[in-house]
Amino acid sequence: MPRPFTPKVVTANDLVEGDVIYLAHDGAWVRDMCMAWLIEDEDEAATQLALAETQPEIAVGPYLAGAKACPVGPVPTHFREVFRANGPSNRAHGKQASAPVAAHAYAKAAAHV
């Protein structure tokens, strides 16, 4: 029996910077996961992923990543996505260097994944 669909965000790496990007509800690509579109419908997720794949000049390697709603916005449900959303755990680099509030939320979320 197929697993029930769980909410997802569309994520990729930015072509020029290489950093993690997320698809927002208005179709724009954003850097912070808390601004991403948490897609709760499976067909919609497939549609948005297919659209992302048509934008190779912006997004490299788009895929669907598990996420859940949180007061600050979507947060990851897998620890890999916590590091992608936040930055490496050995240095305060990556997203956490520029978005400490979101980083705190992700860190809290990470404690529960």
Next chain:
Amino acid sequence: MYDYNNFDEGFVRNRVSQFRAQVARRISGALTEDEFKPLRLMNGVYLQLHAYMLRVAIPYGSLNPHQMRQLAMIAERWDKGYGHWTTRQNIQYNWPRLADIPDMLEALADVGMHAIQTSGNTIRNVTADHFAGAAADEIEDPRPTAELLRQWSTDHPEFQFLPRKFKLAVTGSKADRAVTKAHDIGIRIVKNDAGEVGYQILVGGGLGRTPVVGQVLKDFLPREDLLPYVEAVVSVYNTLGRRDNKYKARIKITTMENGIDKIHDLVEARFAQLRPQFSGIDQAHFADISANFKAPEFKTASLDGYHAARDADPIFRSWSDTNVDDHRANGYGIVTISMKAHGATPGDADGNQMRMIADLAEQFGHGDIRISHEQNVVLPHVHRADLPAVFATLRAHGLATANAGLISDIIACPGMDYCALATARSIPVAQEIAERFDELKIEHDVGHLQIKISGCINACGHHHLGHIGILGLDRAGVENYQITLGGDAGPDTTIGKRAGPGFAYDQIVPAIERLVLAYLDLREDESETFIDAFRRLGEAPFKAALYPEEDKTHAA
């Protein structure tokens, strides 16, 4: 060391120019990612978790101070101020922008460096003993052999699309600090009964999801046969190696599936075809290369100051006992600069540290620097009279940790903090183990003990070869760490065995602590190392320390 000639420089600059145009076409949209990816990989450019990663070749780990300063400049100008030494004697920059990478490559070309064949299914950066040309136990300096192989393999038209990546390592010492048995081809410089220097050729070693110890393919190969023989091996692999399944594509699988005898026969047949094509010019070239690696003019100086410093300063004495190895020249030592300060990221060096090391190499080290596969930096030629000054400078910059070969000198891959392939983190585990044993103050009492950590089954952290190996995995969405015991990276390379169930992230450091404290109780005396005690006693008492609850269950 080898200096690039005009041909080398032209070749590298042409590649930079080509790649600059390829990057421009990718950014403009003229190239798709599928079209661009193989091109960027051919120039050492990966896309990792948070950014692009540029892997720069440091052939056989050798650098001069000028090159080291350029690596520092690149780190500060186009990255976040630091670089990462890898287990294949490369440096990786973790944060470059795609548009900046051609400029980074141009800056590398300015000092005779590049990133060619640091990725892709080609012959990768040729590695060698990091004590080459200095070690007291050396038969011959392996660097000229490694350089000959580097030149032969670079852009070799037949070997740009092998079934999988292909790694060569060369050692000139029986101690084998190049881990030759864990490479696709391991090359050991040996002497035959007649006293002639030649090569023992090992084949089919490798780690990853199927760890295999290399086998002897040729006991003694005359020097003049090296290139045609190695070419024959790679040619046979290129033909036989599986391209239907990337997990079965390495030569270790080819060797296991066909048997060493068949591989031997095929290589000999191919060698017979190739040998006439090598007319001897490669040997003339080898002689030219060797001339570039002549030993420095070693000085003579009084050792009084060195002995006085040892008597007066126990911290210096501890460091020189732990981090300085015997040199073949009287009065000299080989200095290992530990890049594993307790709590630091193993193998990371910032720009200031790189420049300081370059200065030390110039002032005290005959301008020679090495990067070890253990992710440390080595000054291979330092007179012992200069060691107090070297130590003082290192200490002032936080690089005088006296832990070379000890429990906190941990090889750790980048793991899930950076690597797109990783399934768990490595770096923080290494940091926490190092900090814990620093708190316990038993590191020097424990003595020689190699812990190696990989964040996935690909084993870049060589966990199979750790006396204690740690493999990070994803178990149902949670980081989980398996322990292997009894591995060894020495000349009699041994693959460690899995001890039992894995440990959660917050349980791995206590597990390692139990293991090491058990060793202290079990050893016969202080001279018996962890690996010796493990070999004497077997795994049972160590597993009992790792899994005390299971032991109680069985007792009940």
